[in-house]
Amino acid sequence: MNWHAYVRERLPEITGDAARDEEIVEEIAQHLAQRYDEARAAGADHARAFDAAVIQLQERATLSRLLREADRPRAMPPSPPPNRSASMLSDLYLDVLYAVRLLRRTPAFTAAAVATLALGIGVTIAIFNVVDAVLIRPAPYPDVDRLVMMWETDSASGTSREPASFPDFLDFKAQSRTTDRIGAFMAIDGNLQPPSGDPMRLAALAVTPEMLEMLGVRATRGRVLSTSDDVPGPPGPVLISERLWRSAYNSAEVIGQSIRINDRPRTVVGIVPTDADFGIVQILRAADYGGGFGTRDSRTRVDVWMPLQGDARRLPRSTHPILLMARLAPGVTSTAAQQELTRIASDLERQYRDDNDKRGIAMQPISQVVFGPVKPPLLVLMVAVGLILVMACANVANLLLTRGTRRLREVAVRSALGAETGRLVRQFVAENVVLAGVGAAVALILAFAVLRTLVAIAPAEIPRIAAVGIDVRTMFVAFACAAVVALAFSLVPVAQAKSAHVAMLLKSEDRVTGGTDARRLRALLVVAEVALAVVLVTGAGLLIRSFWNLLATPPGFDVARTLKAELQLPQSRYPIQNNPMPTSPAIVQFNAALIARALAIPGVQSAAIAANHPLDGGFASSFVIPHREAEAANWPEISIRRVTPSYFETLRIPLLQGRFLEDRDRASMPAGVVINQTVMDRIFPGTDPVGHEIRFWGTSWTIVGVVGAEHVQGVAKEPPIAVYLPLDAVPGNAESLIVRTSRDPSSAASTVRSIIREMDPGLVVSGLEPLSETLSKSLTQQRFLMMLLAAFAFLALVLAAVGIHGVLSCSVAQQRREIGVRMALGADAGRLLRSVMTQGAALTAVGLIVGFALSLALGRFLTGLLFGVTSSDLATLAAVLVVLAAVSAFSIWLPARRAVRVDPLVALKQE
């Protein structure tokens, strides 16, 4: 009898693996053969022995299925650890081992719980570390609580953060008793010629010695600047940063050496830490004008510190180039200091009516100046991640609740077998702590990755952003968060089992869902998740609309195919004489040659030079219109734009009235100027301003034309009133070349750099980039906030969807038998589908209503960050409703679809 062939014929395919099937067939064939042989040995004939053997193969289909399932690599539930063993440590070890096996056996649940914990905690850690490093940690200044900025105010122009004059600084310093230090500083653009390589542009700060003391700047090598360095005369010594020392001088000995800054020799007397310039850029950017490199590029770092060497003759009271910082005397309140400084300012106003008319002083704590602008967006982010964390915890709670109730039977059996409550609790705690530990570990990895990404894309004006890292404290917080959630829900299955009759649990459907209380809790969690998702998605939607509005706002000039290059012409080779207006034949000659050579570049359509490129706010001045002097008191200061005549054509700024500037305007008396539309609307409403005179700097100018307004302070701000002067009539040492090309502007970059180098090898070209990039960079903060909140909103949607799906799935599982009965009795599948979906829709609807109410209440906190849209914007709310409804509908539909696919027989037999 060929038993192998017999079995093979009746079990043609078992596992799908031919070799494995062959082994199984051989083993079963041997079993049958031995059965047959024994029957024959016991006296049975062939037929009876054969029947005794083959009866075992009667249920071939069942056998085949069981063999296939048994051979699949699916782990059966591991046996629980014993109730008692040798020691607690041994118990703990067994519990942890059992927990790991259980979690490995349910990869979907484990992955979902770990991923949810990791996302919620990881993102929270990352954002918390940013907020901690930027806002919570105090500024690294000694006596930071006593440091204030002393802004000069001008009630005539309505400005409140102006630089001061040097004589004013000396007077405040001499007369103030409520401050124990007043220092002055000024931003300086410089060129440095390093020992080898090309000249480089650098940012320098001219300071009085009090500034270094107040900022806590100490030399790591050499010495800091002293009072004896800060006297008018030849260029004084300098301090350089460690960054510059390493990059330009290779850490060679430089103390006592001479370096050339702006073509002038300076002696290096000390090296200061790289982060000595903390907060300087933020302070410069806060000033209404005079911010220099700070307002041009927020990534700039101060590499050189030089003495101010102020001279009242060179810096008279009519000029306001310096910023003032003070330290309140010990025990003096800010109110008392403000009163005293206001009194001194009033005295100066009376004494110097021409120069100090309507000028006052306003104090502002340094912390507010440095951190104030970034506080609102960072706080919004903290709230957003807080909501994400709550949602993640709700999801994990839901997962643990569902899993716990599914194991009620196991708890019931083990309780019946004599397992102590404490033992059961310890086991569940061990499982959830293992889960929480893995989740927290993954969270930390995620936090590192998120933090690195944040630091890379964050706006440079966020102070200390480059130094953000994971704090050890937050690691503990991560584990604590995860452990609290895990422990809180460890007790649920044991508590439920203890409160219900064991027999009921073993037989009833309640063990599938855990009873009414658990169902209600899960439903509440889902409502909360939907509500929080609405809040986050609404916030993201508003910021996205704001950003969209910003992008859609025309800047007032055409950035397409335009390239910008910034130059610093050193005074030594491009001197400016003030007679009394500034003149410089060298600069005029250089500019003419530069434009001619730029126009000769293939593809260049037009070229221009401006003292400030279109996104550089520049400076402003008070002005009057002859015969309307009384009105001037109510006018703001006018932005001064010094440009070559081709500026308007190059940037395609429209001409509204009159004509553009021409070469003749420089030589005419008074010189011709062009105003922008904002001036026309504000100062000359309903009249033609062409031909009128405008006076500033003690000089009359004739308005020859009106052009469209440029958003020189960024598209988020309205264009200021501005007047365009011929650059040659008022040259300066800092300027920008702008070219318009017919091709990709980046392709002209290297040629532009070469031309400038050929014309003057000592010049540094910086900021060489397409204007479109400059415009994009000006929106970095808004883009950063929008992207982050959009990412959080997406995360919230995913978490809400998972939550809804989980609760609905549980509900469907609970109703499985009922659905099976109804379908067996002929119920319509569509009706059943609608019935299940209605349950989910009810939960979602409640969540949406609560969420919208919360959004309207919390929306006002976003108001300062919005542009062109209000916090209760109906279009955004409608869009959020559609998105949430769609996501919820999908999350509801999946389990509902599973419900109507229930096999009535399977559902009815389910036990």
Next chain:
Amino acid sequence: MSVNVFSREVKKGSAELMILALLEGRSRHGYEIGKQIEERSRGAISFQIASLYPMLYRLERRGWIEGRWVEKAGERRRRFYRLTTEGRQVLRRQRSVWHEFVEALDRVAGIKPA
């Protein structure tokens, strides 16, 4: 408490224990395991092919027993199963669980002879 519920659970749970226990002393092949269970239980418990071999393969997948083909002189090759180290630990634990179960039952229902 329903006896029917436990009887299915009892048989399912006890099969593992019986197989592991039979392999404790020495390795055996599948037919011998089934025969030993029937003989030692005096016919009270028997396993058909459809129950025995899927059970053996499951235990093998879990790593509690290990099967290998052995060819002896003059005989066809047979697949013998032996207990692994992990299987011995599981057997110890299951004996402890069943011992406690029986003690508990005895306290409630007096199943052991006095």
